[in-house]
Amino acid sequence: MAYKGAGVVEVIDTEYPSFELKDGPGVNPINVGRKVPHGAILRTVTTNICGSDQHMVRGRTTAPEGLVLGHEITGEVVEVGPDVEFIKVGDIVSVPFNIACGRCRNCKEGLTGICLNVNPDRPGSAYGYVDMGGWVGGQAEYVLVPYADWNLLRFPDRDQALEKILDLTMLSDIFPTGFHGAVTAGVGVGSTVYVAGAGPVGLAAATGAQLLGAACVIVADLNEERLAQARSFGCETVDLTKGGPQEQIEQILGVPEVDCGIDAVGFEARGHGTGAGEAPATVLNDLMDITRAGGALGIPGLYVTGDPGGIDDAAKKGALSLSLGTGWAKSLSFATGQCPVMKYNRPLMMAILHGRVSIAKNVNAQAIPLEDAPRGYAEFDAGAATKYVLNPNGYIK
Known part of the structure; x- marks a missing residue:
């Protein structure tokens, strides 16, 4: 092939x-x-x-x-x-x-x-x-x-x-990669977990989080068919066509944050809402917003140094507009790269x-x-x- x-x-x-x-x-x-x-x-x-x-x-x-x-x-x-x-x-x-x-x-x-x-x-x-x-x-x-x-x-x-x-x-x-995302996000017994992306790696990350003992695994996506697949094995879901994740997380957990965040999307991320366009930093910035202070982000999603289809010159070189100050202020840990x-x-x-x-x-x-x-x-x-x-x-x- x-x-x-x-x-x-x-x-x-x-x-x-x-x-x-x-x-x-x-x-x-x-x-x-x-x-x-x-x-x-x-x-x-x-x-x-x-x-x-x-x-x-x-x-x-x-x-x-x-x-x-x-x-x-x-x-x-x-x-x-x-x-x-x-x-x-x-x-x-x-x-x-x-x-x-x-x-x-x-x-x-x-x-x-x-x-x-x-x-x-x-x-x-x-x-x-x-x-x-x-x-x-x-x-x-x-x-x-x-x-x-x-x-x-x-x-x-x-x-x-x-x-x-x-x-x-x-x-x-995908199973080790998703599991690595859960491990590096600090998932353990009783954790609440947010997985961005309901593609196969996101579903593998959700499976890995359950295997590690998570209390609640929330999977987010813009695709209802993929969200239904996540629900089929006991995950909660967030439909990002309805807006950002915080309010929907609060409806599930009673608070607008989780213990652990996992990026299973990568550099072709999109924004929120129906018909959302490409916005490659969206997932990482969302995760910094919704992960509790002192928490961790596992980032198995792929990011590249060369993207001919990037939305601007910065994105074409893998340079994203991150709210790193948010991550610093909340003492978040980040883990990236190949599993x-x-x-x-x-x-x-x-x-x-x-x-x-x-x-x-x-x-x-x-x-x-x-x-x-x-x-x-x-x-x-x-x-x-x-x-x-x-x-x-x-x-x-």
Whole structure:
């Protein structure tokens, strides 16, 4: 599945992967020819369409045409490089969307979202994503994963994994990412939580907040279908077409503030009210207003340094008009950046395997063939309350 220009994705044919990073759209020249003896080739079991992919497909990043998409990957190992010691052919594995070497200072400190050795452009890397080093995306039948022994999470039982695959496929990104938003926002037993955005990451954050023991999780959006999905698993909701969140929060809680705030929207945020236009700082400023003094904001929503479609010159460079004084005066804490997936994916896997959480149900996961991905992208972009899971090799019956 390749990005072909603003609003256009297309199924293309590519070569079967090899244990070497080759030239192609988005590949940093320094990475061309990089040998991957520590890698594994996977036959893709599932690979999901992500809201972060949509930013590129809308033309809101500097992604090059021809970039093969897909950073949410679950697969079966079909080949391993000569340096792979523990991962075996036949293993069913989850692939963290962060590509990490396991050797650098950041990886050794658990900061796998900002590995120093996989992307010459900046710390941190991902499959099939703009400015991430050029590692080929996984919305395909096969994909190469580097540093396989370090990166891959092996499922303990093949049959059990395939039975729960719609849940387990969420471990590559959105479930850990949403859970990270809840953890960094300080969610604990008895917390009141506001989640901005009822897309899949917002619903995953709400699920994570419930798993952490929140007393009340409030999800806000402009899309009623997505708000209904949040209510389906016990969340309260705020309809931002009716105005700002404070009054509606007060109606739910009796006070106009929450303990913890989560931004699951990112840089394409809109304002309040019917027909609200783009206002990229809205969510962050809302969160500073409605989070109690001494609280924390978890910000898994994506923000970029290059946005060709930004509403003004500042937004095109990722510069937003934030009321930082509000945050300072209230002693708020902020946590941003890629989720370090490996910090969370194993415990969340265990929660899924032992029936503690139903993330696929909560995000309304639906499996579609690879060739139907353009339709999935279009429907997701139009606001469908669905997490589209691509099934390129027929593992999902």
